[in-house]
Amino acid sequence: MAGALRLKERQKLERLLDEFQTSFPQLFFSVYYGALEDRANIRQFGLWLLNHAAYEDLDIGRPNDGGILLLVDLNTKVASISFGYMLDSFLTEENTFNILAKAHPHLLQGNHLKAASVIVKQLSRVLRRKSRRAILQQKVFGPPSNQSSGSANALERIRSNRSAKEQAKSKSDQTTRAKSEEIEP
Amino acid sequence: MKLSLFRWLLLLLLVSDSARAEPLPQLTDEDRARLQQLLSKQEHPDRSGFLEYHAEGSELKIRMYLFDSKENLADTYTIEKLCEDQNADEPLTAIVFCFLGNPERSQLAFAGQGAAEVLALDRRKMLKSAIIKAMEKSDHVMQLEAFIVELSISLFWLESKRAETLAAQAAEGSRELAGKAWASGNGVEKVEVVTAIDASGFSVLKSHLHWIILGFLSLLCLITGCVFGWLIWTRSRRYHFPVVETPERLGASYAAGVGAVIAFHKKLGSPSSQRNQVPDYLKRA
Numbered sequence: 013m014a015g016a017l018r019l020k021e022r023q024k025l026e027r028l029l030d031e032f033q034t035s036f037p038q039l040f041f042s043v044y045y046g047a048l049e050d051r052a053n054i055r056q057f058g059l060w061l062l063n064h065a066a067y068e069d070l071d072i073g074r075p076n077d078g079g080i081l082l083l084v085d086l087n088t089k090v091a092s093i094s095f096g097y098m099l100d101s102f103l104t105e106e107n108t109f110n111i112l113a114k115a116h117p118h119l120l121q122g123n124h125l126k127a128a129s130v131i132v133k134q135l136s137r138v139l140r141r142k143s144r145r146a147i148l149q150q151k152v153f154g155p156p157s158n159q160s161s162g163s164a165n166a167l168e169r170i171r172s173n174r175s176a177k178e179q180a181k182s183k184s185d186q187t188t189r190a191k192s193e194e195i196e197p
Numbered sequence: 198m199k200l201s202l203f204r205w206l207l208l209l210l211l212v213s214d215s216a217r218a219e220p221l222p223q224l225t226d227e228d229r230a231r232l233q234q235l236l237s238k239q240e241h242p243d244r245s246g247f248l249e250y251h252a253e254g255s256e257l258k259i260r261m262y263l264f265d266s267k268e269n270l271a272d273t274y275t276i277e278k279l280c281e282d283q284n285a286d287e288p289l290t291a292i293v294f295c296f297l298g299n300p301e302r303s304q305l306a307f308a309g310q311g312a313a314e315v316l317a318l319d320r321r322k323m324l325k326s327a328i329i330k331a332m333e334k335s336d337h338v339m340q341l342e343a344f345i346v347e348l349s350i351s352l353f354w355l356e357s358k359r360a361e362t363l364a365a366q367a368a369e370g371s372r373e374l375a376g377k378a379w380a381s382g383n384g385v386e387k388v389e390v391v392t393a394i395d396a397s398g399f400s401v402l403k404s405h406l407h408w409i410i411l412g413f414l415s416l417l418c419l420i421t422g423c424v425f426g427w428l429i430w431t432r433s434r435r436y437h438f439p440v441v442e443t444p445e446r447l448g449a450s451y452a453a454g455v456g457a458v459i460a461f462h463k464k465l466g467s468p469s470s471q472r473n474q475v476p477d478y479l480k481r482a
Contacts (some may be wrong), residue, residue: 031432035432035434036436037435037437038438039438054240054454054458055456059453062449062451062452063452075452076451076452078438086305088460089461090458090460090462091461092456092457092458092459093457094452094455095456096451097443098440098441101443102438105455108456108457109457109459109468111457112457112458112459112468113459114297115470116461119459119461120461120464134247139436140436143437143438144436146438147439
């Protein structure tokens with residue numbers, strides 16, 4: 013966290029992220045405060061981090077595809093939002109820019125907790141709207157194509173330092189889910 | 198003696214609709230007027246018409262006795278005796294003795310229900326103002342007309358004053374009853390009856406105040422419950438996204454979403470000036 017947040021602020025932010033994840037069971041929100049080098053590109057770093065980071069405190073039902081990463085570079089004072097493939101069809105660059113723009117005054121003041129809160133709330137609002145619309149479209153036009161199971165397997169490999177019990181449970185869950193998918197037309 | 202006096206008495210009785218029954222059964226008002234020749238054939242209906250007009254618009258009737266200017270009344274035939282003879286249950290009536298051509302001799306008294314409540318001072322003022330108005334005219338008949346008109350106006354104000362007094366008394370009574378009902382916790386129906394008589398909106402509001410407060414609190418609880426319910430429902434609601442298979446880009450297994458970047462190193466760099474800074478190589482295919 014690079015000392016951007018105090019302990020109480022961090023706890024508040026964690027509660028906020030938990031609420032977000034409760035509302036969106038497929039997604040997760042992560043925040044990275046760091047000091048990047050001047051030459052580093054924050055977009056590239058966000059892309060790399062979301063693809064290679066292993067979130068130990070997340071369950072297997074939330075793949076990195078549904079991840080949203082807020083990157084705040086305290087060195088160059090730049091903030092960025094990256095998101096996984098699951099949100100590719102629902103979030104645009106304009107959406108994320110508008111969300112960041114609303115947090116801009118708080119970022120300028122160095123109030124990172126407030127900035128993160130604004131971003132999470134605004135993003136939740138956008139995602140709620142998109143979700144409702146998507147579900148409605150799905151009801152009208154039918155379900156989309158099936159989920160790719162390759163990414164889930166790779167995710168399991170990434171989160172290798174989980175306990176063996178949890179891994180076994182997640183494996184059994186996955187096989188059950190795969191079987192049910194085969195049975196269903 | 199009485200009979201001869203009565204025959205000499207040039208009495209013209211002009212009364213309103215409700216008070217037209219002075220006992221001379223064989224003669225009508227018109228016959229009497231013609232007999233006594235105090236008013237001409239045209240003047241009589243004019244004065245009578247005005248009294249009827251007054252009777253239509255007022256609850257306080259006028260019973261007028263018209264005499265010759267020099268007529269002397271018998272001691273037993275006084276205005277006070279006339280008032281006493283009138284039934285106390287009858288509506289309030291102004292009894293006037295007018296002496297044609299001599300308005301200063303005019304007399305005024307009240308009989309009927311509530312006659313005792315009319316102050317002597319008010320009565321004297323009314324009579325005096327009517328006499329003054331009559332004295333302004335030179336013609337006898339015009340004097341009579343001015344006298345009646347002024348008396349009618351005075352009676353209108355007296356009637357308004359009495360109505361206000363009655364309303365105030367009724368309001369006071371209803372307030373007392375409402376206070377008793379409120380203290381005892383029952384008798385709401387009784388209060389309703391009183392307020393209906395009172396016809397005062399404030400009293401009605403006051404009598405129903407506890408129901409209004411109760412209703413307001415119930416409404417408030419209902420709204421609060423609805424808001425809480427909506428908040429709980431919103432918080433407990435889950436939002437899902439349809440899973441769409443997306444081709445991998447840039448060799449990324451999980452994410453190639455190009456989000457926005459915003460810089461906050463200087464205060465003058467507004468967010469709008471930083472829009473559309475996505476490099477081409479990161480744009481979605």
